[in-house]
Amino acid sequence: MSDAPQVRLTLEEYARIREGIASAVLGAPKGLAESLEHDPEGYLRLVAATRTGAEETSRLLREAVQGARAAGHSWDTIGRLLGVSRQAAQQRFATKDAKAPEASPERRILTPLTAFNEMSALAEAGLDRWELVDFGPLYHAVEASDRQWEYRRVTLAVAGRKRRMEADGWTEVGNGYFPWSYFKRPLTDG
Structure with missing residues (x-):
């Protein structure tokens, strides 16, 4: 597959993604957003929820990169999208243990x-x-x-x-x- 020019999100798309992530982090733990007005413990729940959100977006990024590789895109193109070198993208996202399981007659x-x-x-x-x-x-x-x-x-x-x-x-x-x-x-x- 030929490498496409660098893909960019529009400002509106960028804002929708940011709002969606913030909404998910604030809305998943029941009552979190409201607790921030009066409960100092709410901020610790916010840290925990945000950490979970960051871990999930990191996992999604890894899977998106693997999908782009499976679709035929080069490490150079992926690196450019991520703002890093080809080598840095490959070192961070190459799957070292993503081998398919063994086959058998069944x-x-x-x-x-x-x-x-x-x-x-x-x-x-x-x-x-x-x-x-x-x-x-x-x-x-x-x-x-x-x-x-x-x-x-x-x-x-x-x-x-x-x-x-x-x-x-x-x-x-x-x-x-x-x-x-x-x-x-x-x-x-x-």
Whole structure:
């Protein structure tokens, strides 16, 4: 993939992200925002909530960088977006232990996969009676099944979607991998 010029957010996009993060940090612990008006302990809860927010955004950044790499972008391009050198980006974000699990007669590892080909690979595996059980950067692990399966990939940020999908018989696989969640459902005539 050719490297695109440096991507920039608009001021409005930047402000929406900042407001969203601040709202999540202040709104997640019940009563936190109100407690800051009268309770010194509220500020310690704010520190704890902000630390959790920082850890989560750090995890999201790592997963976003791994996704960009899986989509074919170079360390040079990613480094430029992050304001660091290619080497610094690679040292900070290269996955050292992100190996796919071992395959066996009852377990296959679909790899290397990208955001552009993984759903077609999963669709084919599902029709061949392979059930998705695990995933990570560049791979999906499937196990032999007595049924055919269908799969969906959805963005994590869509509120309420998980409940609606579960009501329609979908089961989430794992805890998601930013920016995606993966769901599976047995085919009724499989």
